[in-house]
Amino acid sequence: MLIYESQKFVRINILPYFCKQKIIRPDIRLSYMHRRFLSILLICILSVPLFSQPRSRNQINIAPSADSLNYYASIMFNGQNDIVRYEANENFRRILIETLYEEDAIHYNFDTVRVLSAQGPKDHYFKIYTWCIPLQSGKYDNFGIVLVKSKKTGTYKQYELRDVSTEVENPEKHILRKGVWYGAVYYQFIETKYQGQKVYTLIGWNGWDALTQQKIIEILTFTSRDEPVFGKIMFRGRKYFGKKRLIFEYGDQIVMKVRYENHDYRILSKKESKKRYRRGNQINNNEAMQAEKDRIKEKIKNEPMIVFDELVPMRPELEGQYQFYYPLSAEGNAFYFDNGRWNFRKLDLSKNFENNDKQITVGLKPKDD
Numbered sequence: 001m002l003i004y005e006s007q008k009f010v011r012i013n014i015l016p017y018f019c020k021q022k023i024i025r026p027d028i029r030l031s032y033m034h035r036r037f038l039s040i041l042l043i044c045i046l047s048v049p050l051f052s053q054p055r056s057r058n059q060i061n062i063a064p065s066a067d068s069l070n071y072y073a074s075i076m077f078n079g080q081n082d083i084v085r086y087e088a089n090e091n092f093r094r095i096l097i098e099t100l101y102e103e104d105a106i107h108y109n110f111d112t113v114r115v116l117s118a119q120g121p122k123d124h125y126f127k128i129y130t131w132c133i134p135l136q137s138g139k140y141d142n143f144g145i146v147l148v149k150s151k152k153t154g155t156y157k158q159y160e161l162r163d164v165s166t167e168v169e170n171p172e173k174h175i176l177r178k179g180v181w182y183g184a185v186y187y188q189f190i191e192t193k194y195q196g197q198k199v200y201t202l203i204g205w206n207g208w209d210a211l212t213q214q215k216i217i218e219i220l221t222f223t224s225r226d227e228p229v230f231g232k233i234m235f236r237g238r239k240y241f242g243k244k245r246l247i248f249e250y251g252d253q254i255v256m257k258v259r260y261e262n263h264d265y266r267i268l269s270k271k272e273s274k275k276r277y278r279r280g281n282q283i284n285n286n287e288a289m290q291a292e293k294d295r296i297k298e299k300i301k302n303e304p305m306i307v308f309d310e311l312v313p314m315r316p317e318l319e320g321q322y323q324f325y326y327p328l329s330a331e332g333n334a335f336y337f338d339n340g341r342w343n344f345r346k347l348d349l350s351k352n353f354e355n356n357d358k359q360i361t362v363g364l365k366p367k368d369d
Contacts (some may be wrong), residue, residue, distance in 0.1 A: 138210025237344025
């Protein structure tokens with residue numbers, strides 16, 4: 001983990017340099033992994049608003065290193081081999097660190113760097129930058145940097161993140177700190193409040209390997225020293241108690257929805273009735289049953305939720321083989337925020353409610369999945 005604060009560097013640990021060769025200009029043809037990443041990127045960009053709030057031109061502060069980052073990004077995805085891609089990534093990483101070291105870096109706009117996601121709250125307390133590189137094996141390697149403002153000094157410092165997604169067992173059960181995190185490229189940022197405290201939730205994508213991919217719902221908090229901590233018990237639901245983060249794994253060619261948006265749901269209630277029916281008479285019994293149905297009142301409400309598909313294996317004997325998992329079109333799930341927790345709610349997606357599936361912009365940033 002590297003920490004950079006104000007006008008000084010403090011080197012705690014160094015990520016390995018994977019090669020020292022001269023950079024080779026990539027083939028202009030897109031590789032399969034590049035097409036896969038860009039396809040998923042495009043799907044998620046189209047599924048959420050591109051901008052959290054409209055801003056005038058004089059408010060947009062384009063990062064001065066955007067062109068250089070884009071140059072190395074193309075090599076990271078199109079390089080002839082993994083050595084070339086890792087070397088390009090080292091240059092990408094170095095330039096990004098130097099850029100974030102600049103005084104006004106928290107306000108820089110990286111929208112033109114399509115492989116880089118930048119997410120953070122409106123008050124600019126922090127911003128998390130994530131990206132990945134595809135490897136020839138079909139796997140993806142994730143990288144991240146957190147830029148956070150010190151509560152004591154008011155200056156910004158950087159925490160470089162190391163992906164331990166392939167190292168930690170039962171990753172949904174662990175809280176990760178000291179610069180390690182379950183790697184993902186985040187495409188949605190949610191800021192909520194409970195008892196005056198802010199709660200930060202991130203939704204991201206992990207390319208994982210040649211057979212499967214993942215969507216992740218992550219909780220981000222900070223220590224009193226402004227160090228990032230990933231994972232927290234915040235999910236309520238039969239299958240989700242005790243989990244610090246949620247990981248959904250499914251087939252490489254499948255599209256799964258995990259998105260924060262306004263969504264409709266039904267509330268069923270009963271009306272009070274004073275009418276009584278005599279027993280023993282078939283006609284009266286039928287009338288009673290119909291009256292009972294008439295007493296049930298259905299109400300449609302709409303509120304922001306994390307909506308996600310129900311994943312199931314193609315056949316029961318394929319359970320646990322996630323390359324054969326796909327979403328059920330008529331069944332969906334959601335988490336709504338209440339009392340400082342994400343509470344589970346079952347959704348019926350077979351009903352097309354009016355004004356259903358409205359996308360919201362609160363808490364979102366320009367860069368999406």
